Amino acid sequence: xxxxxxxxxxxDSVTTRARAIELRDEHEQALFRTNDHRFAGLLVAxxxxxxxxxxxxxxxxxxxxxSEVHSHVLLAFLLGGWLAVPPVWLAVASPGSATTRFxxxxxxxxxxxxxxxLSGGRIETHFHVFGSxxxxxxxxxxxxxxxxxxxxxxxxxxRGAMFPESIYGVATVEPSRWVExxxxxxxxxxxxxxxxxxxxxxxxxxxxxxxxxxxxxEVERDMSEAREANRVKSEFIANxxxxxxxxxxxxxGYADLLLDAKTTAEERRTHIQTIRxxxxxxxxxxxxxxxxxxxxxxxxxxxxxxxxxSAIIGDVASTMRxxxxxxxxxxDVQYATAIPETIESDPTRLRQVLVNLVSNAxxxxxxxxxxxxxxxxxxxxxxxxxxxxxxxxxxxxxSQMTRxxxxxxxxxxxxxxxxxxxxxxxxxxRRLSLMLGGDLVVESQPGRGSTFRLTIRTGMLAGVRxxxxxxxxxxxxxxxxxxxxxxxxxxLDCHVLLAEDGPDNQLLVATHLRRAGARVTxxxxxxxxxxxxxxxxRGGVPFDVILMDMQMxxxxxxxxxxxxxxxxxxxxxxxxxxxAMAGDRLKCLAAGCCGYLTKPVSRQGLxxxxxxxxxxxxxxxxxxxxxxxxxxxxxxxDDPEMKDIVGMFVESLARNSVALxxxxxxxxxxxxxxxxxxxxxxxxxxxxxxITVAAARLEVLAKGQGPIDEAVRELCAMCRKVxxxxxxx
Amino acid sequence: xxxATRRLLLTGIAATLWLGAVVGGLGLASAYEARxxxxxxxxxxxxxxxxxxxxxxxxxxxLFAHPLCPCTRASVRELQRIAARGRxxxxxxxxxxxxxxxxxxxxxxxxxxxxxxxxATVLVGEDEARTFSVRTSGQVLxxxxxxxxxxxxxxxxxxxxxxxSVGGDDLLRIALGESPSRGHARVFGCALAGPRARSAQEx
Numbered sequence: 001x002x003x004x005x006x007x008x009x010x011x012d013s014v015t016t017r018a019r020a021i022e023l024r025d026e027h028e029q030a031l032f033r034t035n036d037h038r039f040a041g042l043l044v045a046x047x048x049x050x051x052x053x054x055x056x057x058x059x060x061x062x063x064x065x066x067s068e069v070h071s072h073v074l075l076a077f078l079l080g081g082w083l084a085v086p087p088v089w090l091a092v093a094s095p096g097s098a099t100t101r102f103x104x105x106x107x108x109x110x111x112x113x114x115x116x117x118l119s120g121g122r123i124e125t126h127f128h129v130f131g132s133x134x135x136x137x138x139x140x141x142x143x144x145x146x147x148x149x150x151x152x153x154x155x156x157x158x159r160g161a162m163f164p165e166s167i168y169g170v171a172t173v174e175p176s177r178w179v180e181x182x183x184x185x186x187x188x189x190x191x192x193x194x195x196x197x198x199x200x201x202x203x204x205x206x207x208x209x210x211x212x213x214x215x216x217x218e219v220e221r222d223m224s225e226a227r228e229a230n231r232v233k234s235e236f237i238a239n240x241x242x243x244x245x246x247x248x249x250x251x252x253g254y255a256d257l258l259l260d261a262k263t264t265a266e267e268r269r270t271h272i273q274t275i276r277x278x279x280x281x282x283x284x285x286x287x288x289x290x291x292x293x294x295x296x297x298x299x300x301x302x303x304x305x306x307x308x309x310s311a312i313i314g315d316v317a318s319t320m321r322x323x324x325x326x327x328x329x330x331x332d333v334q335y336a337t338a339i340p341e342t343i344e345s346d347p348t349r350l351r352q353v354l355v356n357l358v359s360n361a362x363x364x365x366x367x368x369x370x371x372x373x374x375x376x377x378x379x380x381x382x383x384x385x386x387x388x389x390x391x392x393x394x395x396x397x398x399s400q401m402t403r404x405x406x407x408x409x410x411x412x413x414x415x416x417x418x419x420x421x422x423x424x425x426x427x428x429x430r431r432l433s434l435m436l437g438g439d440l441v442v443e444s445q446p447g448r449g450s451t452f453r454l455t456i457r458t459g460m461l462a463g464v465r466x467x468x469x470x471x472x473x474x475x476x477x478x479x480x481x482x483x484x485x486x487x488x489x490x491x492l493d494c495h496v497l498l499a500e501d502g503p504d505n506q507l508l509v510a511t512h513l514r515r516a517g518a519r520v521t522x523x524x525x526x527x528x529x530x531x532x533x534x535x536x537x538r539g540g541v542p543f544d545v546i547l548m549d550m551q552m553x554x555x556x557x558x559x560x561x562x563x564x565x566x567x568x569x570x571x572x573x574x575x576x577x578x579x580a581m582a583g584d585r586l587k588c589l590a591a592g593c594c595g596y597l598t599k600p601v602s603r604q605g606l607x608x609x610x611x612x613x614x615x616x617x618x619x620x621x622x623x624x625x626x627x628x629x630x631x632x633x634x635x636x637x638d639d640p641e642m643k644d645i646v647g648m649f650v651e652s653l654a655r656n657s658v659a660l661x662x663x664x665x666x667x668x669x670x671x672x673x674x675x676x677x678x679x680x681x682x683x684x685x686x687x688x689x690x691i692t693v694a695a696a697r698l699e700v701l702a703k704g705q706g707p708i709d710e711a712v713r714e715l716c717a718m719c720r721k722v723x724x725x726x727x728x729x
Numbered sequence: 730x731x732x733a734t735r736r737l738l739l740t741g742i743a744a745t746l747w748l749g750a751v752v753g754g755l756g757l758a759s760a761y762e763a764r765x766x767x768x769x770x771x772x773x774x775x776x777x778x779x780x781x782x783x784x785x786x787x788x789x790x791x792l793f794a795h796p797l798c799p800c801t802r803a804s805v806r807e808l809q810r811i812a813a814r815g816r817x818x819x820x821x822x823x824x825x826x827x828x829x830x831x832x833x834x835x836x837x838x839x840x841x842x843x844x845x846x847x848x849a850t851v852l853v854g855e856d857e858a859r860t861f862s863v864r865t866s867g868q869v870l871x872x873x874x875x876x877x878x879x880x881x882x883x884x885x886x887x888x889x890x891x892x893x894s895v896g897g898d899d900l901l902r903i904a905l906g907e908s909p910s911r912g913h914a915r916v917f918g919c920a921l922a923g924p925r926a927r928s929a930q931e932x
Binding site: 110 | 740744748751755759763798799827828866921
């Protein structure tokens with residue numbers, strides 16, 4: 001047996017034993033409860049019998065012609081009740097507990113003493129003691145026998161010494177008479193206790209066999225599930241292979257055609273577009289696989305930032321409308337209730353889920369159209385937003401609906417043949433919806449269409465402006481991010497330092513930037529980037545933007561960025577990384593980057609990001625006079641309507657700043673982390689992006705074990721510089 | 730104090746109070762059972778004014794019993810046991826006093842006595858009780874062959890209790906022609922007359 005097998009066997013053994021204990025305890029509890037209830041009935045019956053016996057045998061005490069109720073009657077009623085009621089109450093209120101068992105044993109033996117007394121110590125009544133011990137053995141708990149025996153012995157010793165006739169029926173007894181009685185009881189106890197112990201062993205044996213049987217069945221079930229999972233994954237790999245090979249065939253084939261000298265310029269353009277389209281498709285497959293693996297590994301982290309649901313819906317609708325139009329379908333958005341202007345959620349993931357659902361709806365609908373119906377429900381602990389994506393497509397059967405959210409599974413294999421896809425999209429959507437605080441469910445009828453209902457949490461909605469109609473919201477929606485490329489007509493007039501170790505990417509990125517008008521300096525690693533950036537900055541001709549690959553040899557982008565920020569470098573650094581998760585973006589921002597680009601980079605995205613960075617730097621440079629004079633101002637500083645709201649936030653920043661310093665002094669990292677998270681989430685929404693960046697950096701550091709003093713001081717210093725309006729102290 | 734400790738303490742206190750009350754109740758009941766009635770101040774010699782016949786040369790045993798006293802049955806049974814062993818030497822008379830000895834499901838009437846003690850003479854009324862100054866049901870008086878008081882007391886170990894007792898043993902000795910060890914014993918049973926009747930009797 002290998003070490004792994006031995007360990008596994010030991011774990012199994014421990015698990016089986018634990019389960020056996022559980023089963024034994026369950027069985028014991030059931031036994032205790034049943035016996036508690038039976039004894040409760042018996043105690044009440046004995047109380048009744050004692051009263052009947054007293055009333056019949058000794059009803060009244062006489063003094064000549066006058067009489068009164070005999071003390072035996074009162075004794076049977078009062079003492080019998082006192083003996084019966086507490087154990088019966090325990091049997092009803094707390095069946096199965098040890099206290100109840102012991103109380104019942106004491107009550108039962110008490111009735112023995114009472115009956116012996118009422119019968120005037122008749123020797124036949126002593127059989128009650130032996131009978132009681134025997135039936136108490138039904139509990140299979142030897143402690144009950146011991147408690148009962150102890151009470152019998154104490155009763156015989158004490159009462160035998162003081163009132164021997166009440167227990168032995170004679171006025172004078174030898175001092176050792178109780179020993180004789182106790183010996184008989186002990187004799188019976190020997191057999192009863194042995195029986196109890198044997199019964200306990202048998203119960204344990206049965207429980208152990210059951211536990212082993214269950215474990216065996218569980219192993220069989222696990223193996224069956226593993227086989228099924230393996231089969232599904234094999235199917236998925238085959239499907240993925242097909243999914244990847246199809247666009248790959250196109251890419252390689254058309255690349256060959258491009259190399260052919262006979263290809264005309266027009267054909268080259270068409271071939272390149274085909275290669276580009278297939279590349280995008282491959283990328284989406286890769287993203288799906290990455291997402292599901294991150295989710296299943298529990299490494300997916302979502303943001304909770306202020307975002308506009310109307311903007312996201314508008315974005316999704318405008319993106320998908322093109323595809324819907326190509327198929328002759330309508331795509332409408334309806335507000336069933338008033339919708340908040342902003343919610344607290346993860347806009348990227350919400351957009352991803354909606355795009356996937358609407359894309360599926362368009363894909364599986366041949367005639368009719370797709371509707372996105374949105375409704376909001378405001379609750380005391382925040383609100384929920386529900387998106388219904390209703391299509392008039394092919395629909396699904398009940399069995400298909402039960403499988404559609406499982407990863408690697410599509411409605412059926414014909415779906416893959418007819419419509420393509422990896423079978424991951426809805427699985428990802430379901431998991432993301434759960435992470436967004438809601439759920440994703442589906443209703444469908446074959447041939448009549450499907451309705452996917454996505455619910456997410458919105459955070460608190462108090463004071464948030466509500467839109468009654470989609471058109472009303474649509475009017476107010478501003479583009480989520482201005483397209484700097486369009487603003488600058490795709491032209492860049494700046495000097496970019498590109499830190500990238502891959503020659504192909506160096507060439508690609510540099511070519512895009514140069515064609516857009518930028519000057520580009522290329523370095524191969526973080527150390528060179530640090531040296532070149534520092535040298536040019538100190539020389540008074542800093543790079544307008546640094547494009548920093550985060551994974552490089554010698555010194556990576558995180559370290560280089562941190563080193564640059566540490567020495568006071570305040571020019572834009574945009575992260576360039578293949579890590580595409582939300583947590584990675586935060587990590588880059590925490591290192592000191594002000595922008596974030598994921599590979600593969602599109603030309604438009606690259607130019608837009610560089611242009612945005614240059615533009616922001618320009619804006620901040622114009623405000624640098626304010627900063628140098630001691631103030632950080634909200635981007636909303638010029639909006640008089642926002643003055644009060646921003647003012648309240650600035651006040652809360654001052655309080656949080658004090659709390660942060662106090663937490664740092666107490667070494668309370670959890671509080672630091674919590675406060676940093678709060679500031680990070682709120683500052684951007686009030687127009688303080690630089691505070692958000694600093695808070696995000698602090699949060700990441702606080703989650704680790706490294707020093708946080710400097711980051712806390714930096715954030716607190718920034719918080720102290722915050723002003724509501726220009727010129728305010 | 731931790732919840733578990735507090736709970737254990739409360740359970741212990743409750744159990745102690747409960748069992749303490751049980752022990753107290755049984756103790757009080759036992760004390761009542763052991764409380765004896767007033768013993769008879771019986772004549773030392775056979776009184777001439779009694780209507781009960783005494784045969785010379787035989788032991789005369791008198792049992793005074795309240796017909797409705799729950800202890801009477803125990804006394805009669807004890808007397809039955811003793812009479813069975815000394816029937817050749819003993820004449821038994823049972824005096825039912827204190828209440829009418831009418832047939833009753835719960836009491837001991839003349840018929841019950843005759844069934845248990847077929848050779849006994851049964852008298853009903855308080856006169857003989859007054860003659861022999863008997864006040865408590867269950868009182869037994871034994872006069873020897875010459876008419877001298879040999880034993881006065883009860884023959885049960887307690888109220889309503891059957892079984893061996895000092896009085897029972899003494900009476901058996903007398904019945905068997907032996908000398909009693911003490912000649913007297915405590916009497917357990919109901920009072921044959923109330924305070925008023927008793928006062929009248931004393932005067």
